Every structure is written in C-alpha cells, then in structure tokens.
Amino acid sequence: MGSLQLRLFLTYFAVIAVTLGLAALSLFLLLGGYRDSITYANLSDLAPVLEQQIAAEARSLAEAPDTADGIPPGSRLLLFVRSLIGDGSVSPGDTSLAVVDAEGRILPSGWASGIPLDGGRIEPAPSAASLRRCTLRLPEGPALLCVAVPLSEPTRAAFAEAGGVALVVAKPAAGLGDVLGDLMPRLLFSGLIGVAAALVLGFLLAQSVAAPLRNIARAARNVARGNYQQRVPATGPAEVRDLAANFNRMTEEVQRSQQTLREFLANISHELKTPLTSIRGFSEAVLDGTIDDEQGVRRSARIIRDESERVLRLVEELLDLSRIESGQVAMRQEPVDLRELFAHVAEVFALRSEELGVQLIVDAQHERLVRGDVDRIEQVLNNLLDNAFRHTPRGGLIRIASKDVGSDAVQVSVSDTGWGIPADEVPHLFERFYRARSQFATNGKGHGLGLAICREIVRAHGGDIWATSEEGRGTTFVFTLPSADRAARRDGARSSPGR
Ligand SMILES: Nc1ncnc2c1ncn2[C@@H]1O[C@H](COP(=O)(O)OP(=O)(O)O)[C@@H](O)[C@H]1O
Ligand SMILES: [Mg+2]
Known part of the structure; x- marks a missing residue:
C-alpha cells in the first residue's frame, strides 16, 4: 500500500467498482417492479378469457342439468376449473385459479393450483363491476400477484350457494432471486467489461499523477548529488505542475546561490592574495638581506603595515556584512536628528575636504526626526562621502542634502561633481x-564592499538606496529612512489592543 500510484489506482478502482455495484443493484430493483407489471398485464389478459370459458361451461351445464349424475352445478364447474389448470393448455403451470366471495375469501376447495390455497384471501376485496389487480395472501408462504374478475351471470348462479362473486387468477411475484438468476450471466459479463475498463482507466489515471511526481523525486535526488542543471517538465495535474515549477525555481535559486558563493570565495581569495603577496615579498627581502639599508627596511615595514591593515579591513568588512545580512546585528531604534549627524560628518571630513580641494556643503531641508541606529547611519554617510572624495577631482563639490518625502520618510542624498559611472555599471x-x-586612478584602496554594506544597513532600517550617475558630470547616491513618528505610530498600532 506504499506507493502513491498503487493507492490512486486502488482508489479509482474502488470508486468504479462501487458505482458499478450500485448501478447493478438499482437495475435489479427496477427490473423487479417491471417484472411485476408484466405479470399483472399477463394476468389481466388471461383472466377474462378464463372467465368466459367458465361462463360457457356454466351455461351448458344450466341448459342440460340432467346429464349430471347427482353432482351440484357448482362442484361440476369447479371440476371444470381444475381441468383448465390440470392439462396446462390454457394457462402456464405456475398459475392458480380460485373463486372468492364478496369479501375476498377463497371458497373452501374453490381453487385449482399447484400450491394449497385454503384459507387464503385477496386484498382488496373484488369489485362487482370490473377487473381489479390484487394480492393473494395465504396463511403460509409468500403472497401472490393476482387479478380478480367479476363472475358473469350463469357462473354466479352456479356458485350462488357458496357465495362466489369473482374469479381470481394468481401467479407468484417474480422475486429478486429469479430476476437475478435470469440476468446474472449477462450482468456478470458486462460487469467484467466494466472492471476491465476500470483497471485500464485506473492505471492510466494513477500513472498520470504518479509519473510526474517520480520525475520530480528523481530530479531532487540529482540535485542532492550536486547536479544543479536539473529541471523537470511541468506535466500532469495542476498541483503537480505547480510543484514542478516551484521545484525548478528552487533549483535555480540553489544554483544561483552556489554560483554566488563560488564567486564570493574567488573574490575573497583574490582580494587577500595581493596584500599577502607583497607582505611576503617585503618581509623575505628584509630577511634575506636584499633590503639592508635602514631607509629600505623602514619603507618595507611601512608597506607591510599598510598591507596588513588592508587585509584586516577586508576581514572586518566581510564580518560586518555577513553579520548584518544574517540579522545578527541589532539596529537600535532611536530618534535620530540628522542635522546633528550631518554637522558631525562635515567636521570629520573637513580636513580631507581642505587637503583635496573639494568643497563639502550640507543642505538639510527635512523637518522630521528619523528612527534608527545613529552609528550605522553615520557608517552609511561615511562610506558615501569616502567614495565621493575618492572620485571627485580637485575643485569639485560634494553636497549632502535632505528632505521629507511622502508622509513618513526622510530622503538623504550625497552627490558629487566627480567622474561619474558608466550607465551600464x-x-x-x-x-x-x-x-x-x-x-x-582611485588609489586602489577599496574592496568593493562599502556600498554592499550601505545597502544592508539601509534595508535593515526599512529604507532603500539607489544611485544615479552621469559620466563626466557626477554621481548621486540617495537613500531613505523611516521617520521617527512613522515608527512610533506603527509601534503604537501594534501594542494597542483591539486593532
Ligand atoms: N561617488 C562615486 N563616483 C564614482 N564611482 C563611484 C562612486 N561611489 C562608488 N563608485 C564606484 O562604485 C564602486 C563600489 O564602491 P564601494 O562599494 O564603496 O567599494 P570601494 O569604495 O571599496 O571600491 C567603486 O569601486 C567605484 O568604482
Ligand atoms: Mg567605498
């Protein structure tokens, strides 16, 4: 009972088999009723004929009463009735004849039948005027189907003494068993055809669901073995197609993240290799005496220190980035006055601005406080300003600007009049x-991680960051931060009950 295909197959098969069974059962029940009505129709045809024969006999008995050898006309007539059944020429063997009184009781020994009818009565009681369908109930055994036809004058006269008023012709009702026995071979045959069709259909349907699932399972095994090229065709029912599509998306995602990881490791190795190579080169040169003058040694030591710092900075940035990405760094959620922060960073960069001959201006237009981690927001500004100073020639201008946007955010931009960045980059x-x-030349200081860190920080604050640039004219970096009152409103909504 393990496989889905087997279960589906058995389910389909069971449904079809049960349906077939119910159809057969209702067919039997309907046929039973149908049989009864045929029996009634036969009896209704037969009864008047028999009654007329009996009437003719009664008339001839009445015209020649002397021929009788002391037997009353009623009894004679009964003998005749019995003879009608006895030779089987008029009526089939399972037909019974009886004469009943006005209340429907069978006259004592007033019957001719293969089974004893003594003590029987018909329901409803016979009508004096016309043929009527009835049921013949016996003290023992099953009821019979019957029709009662009123006796015509000469016959009624013959039975006057005993009180007979109607002739009853009866036949046993066709039981379910008879019908079954009759139809069984045919029904079994069509049932077998149905079952065979059910087997084939059930197999095909189960296959149509199970085969795509097996494909997906096989593909999943391949992915587990490291084959990320694996894709499955989207076939089968909608849910299975959906599963296949999602499986493919997942595999693509795994493939992409594997690729990213590989590139990432290659990049790190590359970034480490350059400084480490020069550290080894200079230290070896000092050790083996290639560099032996004091000035050369000092210069080598300085290079070794700078390069180690470069490695350290790379490691720190990488750790920082991965901590922010994985959500390990909790950003503080405090109201931050950006004007204060702008003033502070302007002070920090004042010396550099003077040295490089690049002017730094602050143009704060916003009114709102923002909510966030002031140190992390400063880190973003530092990164953007550092980039701007590195890519702007002497005589240029760097501008920090801000404004309120929408109903609950502040937008900050850092723009420069530097060399710009090609649009495709x-x-x-x-x-x-x-x-x-x-x-x-950009004095080769960075590792290309600064903006990635900026983006992670801004996103962790619920904001967004983007850049626009025009080659030869300058670059603008823009980021948004949520205002303190939006954060406050959101927190309020969260903590107040019933909202
Ligand atoms: N203001 C800018 N003007 C021109 N190019 C820029 C500017 N800011 C960033 N860039 C480009 O974007 C790259 C990525 O910046 P960043 O992630 O800070 O790395 P890094 O500064 O370590 O090189 C830089 O190497 C530089 O080529
Ligand atoms: Mg940078």
Whole structure:
C-alpha cells in the first residue's frame, strides 16, 4: 500500500467498482417492479378469457342439468376449473385459479393450483363491476400477484350457494432471486467489461499523477548529488505542475546561490592574495638581506603595515556584512536628528575636504526626526562621502542634502561633481566586490564592499538606496529612512489592543 500510484489506482478502482455495484443493484430493483407489471398485464389478459370459458361451461351445464349424475352445478364447474389448470393448455403451470366471495375469501376447495390455497384471501376485496389487480395472501408462504374478475351471470348462479362473486387468477411475484438468476450471466459479463475498463482507466489515471511526481523525486535526488542543471517538465495535474515549477525555481535559486558563493570565495581569495603577496615579498627581502639599508627596511615595514591593515579591513568588512545580512546585528531604534549627524560628518571630513580641494556643503531641508541606529547611519554617510572624495577631482563639490518625502520618510542624498559611472555599471554598484572600471586612478584602496554594506544597513532600517550617475558630470547616491513618528505610530498600532 506504499506507493502513491498503487493507492490512486486502488482508489479509482474502488470508486468504479462501487458505482458499478450500485448501478447493478438499482437495475435489479427496477427490473423487479417491471417484472411485476408484466405479470399483472399477463394476468389481466388471461383472466377474462378464463372467465368466459367458465361462463360457457356454466351455461351448458344450466341448459342440460340432467346429464349430471347427482353432482351440484357448482362442484361440476369447479371440476371444470381444475381441468383448465390440470392439462396446462390454457394457462402456464405456475398459475392458480380460485373463486372468492364478496369479501375476498377463497371458497373452501374453490381453487385449482399447484400450491394449497385454503384459507387464503385477496386484498382488496373484488369489485362487482370490473377487473381489479390484487394480492393473494395465504396463511403460509409468500403472497401472490393476482387479478380478480367479476363472475358473469350463469357462473354466479352456479356458485350462488357458496357465495362466489369473482374469479381470481394468481401467479407468484417474480422475486429478486429469479430476476437475478435470469440476468446474472449477462450482468456478470458486462460487469467484467466494466472492471476491465476500470483497471485500464485506473492505471492510466494513477500513472498520470504518479509519473510526474517520480520525475520530480528523481530530479531532487540529482540535485542532492550536486547536479544543479536539473529541471523537470511541468506535466500532469495542476498541483503537480505547480510543484514542478516551484521545484525548478528552487533549483535555480540553489544554483544561483552556489554560483554566488563560488564567486564570493574567488573574490575573497583574490582580494587577500595581493596584500599577502607583497607582505611576503617585503618581509623575505628584509630577511634575506636584499633590503639592508635602514631607509629600505623602514619603507618595507611601512608597506607591510599598510598591507596588513588592508587585509584586516577586508576581514572586518566581510564580518560586518555577513553579520548584518544574517540579522545578527541589532539596529537600535532611536530618534535620530540628522542635522546633528550631518554637522558631525562635515567636521570629520573637513580636513580631507581642505587637503583635496573639494568643497563639502550640507543642505538639510527635512523637518522630521528619523528612527534608527545613529552609528550605522553615520557608517552609511561615511562610506558615501569616502567614495565621493575618492572620485571627485580637485575643485569639485560634494553636497549632502535632505528632505521629507511622502508622509513618513526622510530622503538623504550625497552627490558629487566627480567622474561619474558608466550607465551600464550603475545597477551593479551595490553588489559585493563590485568596483566600476574607471579610467581615473582611485588609489586602489577599496574592496568593493562599502556600498554592499550601505545597502544592508539601509534595508535593515526599512529604507532603500539607489544611485544615479552621469559620466563626466557626477554621481548621486540617495537613500531613505523611516521617520521617527512613522515608527512610533506603527509601534503604537501594534501594542494597542483591539486593532
Ligand atoms: N561617488 C562615486 N563616483 C564614482 N564611482 C563611484 C562612486 N561611489 C562608488 N563608485 C564606484 O562604485 C564602486 C563600489 O564602491 P564601494 O562599494 O564603496 O567599494 P570601494 O569604495 O571599496 O571600491 C567603486 O569601486 C567605484 O568604482
Ligand atoms: Mg567605498
């Protein structure tokens, strides 16, 4: 009973078999009634004929009463009635004849039948005027179907003494068993055809559901073995097609994330290799005496220190990024005054601005407080400003601007008048390790992780970040943060009951 296909098959088969059985049963019941009505029709045809024969006999008896050898006319007539049954020429063997009185009771020995009818009576009582369908009930045994036809004048006269008023012709009702016995071979044959059809249909239907599922199971095993190219065709019923489509999506996702992981590791290795190679190179040169003058040694030590810092920074950034991505860093949810923060970062970058000859201005237009982690928001601004200073030539301008947007957010932008970024590269800026190709030297400091970290931080605050750039004119980075009152309203709605 294990496989789905077997279960489906048995289910289909059971449904079809039960339906066939019920159809056969109702057929029997209907045929039983049909048989009864045929029997009644036969009896109704037969009864008047018999009655007329009896009447003719009664008339001849009445015209020649002397021929009788002391036997009363009623008894003679009864003998005649018996003879009608006895030779089987008029009526089939299972037919019974009887004469009944006005209340429907069979006259004592007033019957001719294969079974004893003594003490029987018919329901309803016979009508004086016309033929009537009835049921003949006996003290023992099953009831018979019957019709009662009123006796005509000469016969009635013959039975006057005993009180006979009607002739009853009866036949046993066709039982379910008879009908069954009759029809069984045919029904069995058609039943077998039905069962054979059910077997084939059940198999095909079960197959149509089970086969696509087996495909998916096989594909899943392949994916587990590392074959991520695996796709399954979307066939079968809607639910199975849906499953197949989702399986394919999942496999694509796994494939993509495997690819990302591979690229990620390749990038890290690459990023580590350059500084580590120069650390080894300079330390070996000092150790084996290739560099032996004091100035050279000091220069080597400085390079080794700078390169180690570079490695350390990379490791720190990577750890930071993965912690934010995995939600391990809890962002504080405090009201933050961005004007204060702008003033602070402007102070921090003041020296660099002076050194590089690039002007930094703050143009805060917003009114709202934002809600978030002030240190993390500062990290975003630092990253964006660091990039802007690195990509803007002397004489340029960097501008931090802000405004309220919508009903509950503040938008901050950091724009520069630098070299800009080619349009086809803009969408990739926020990817890890992505560095735009630039014809201008950017003193090779970064690892391409800064903007990825910015995006994670902004998203963790419930905001969004994007960039626009025009080559030769400058770049603008924009991000949004939720205002403090939106966060407060949301928290209020959450904590107040009944909302
Ligand atoms: N203001 C900007 N002007 C031009 N290019 C920029 C600017 N900001 C970022 N970029 C490009 O985007 C890349 C990714 O930036 P980021 O993620 O901060 O990495 P990193 O600064 O370490 O190179 C940079 O290498 C640079 O090519
Ligand atoms: Mg950067």
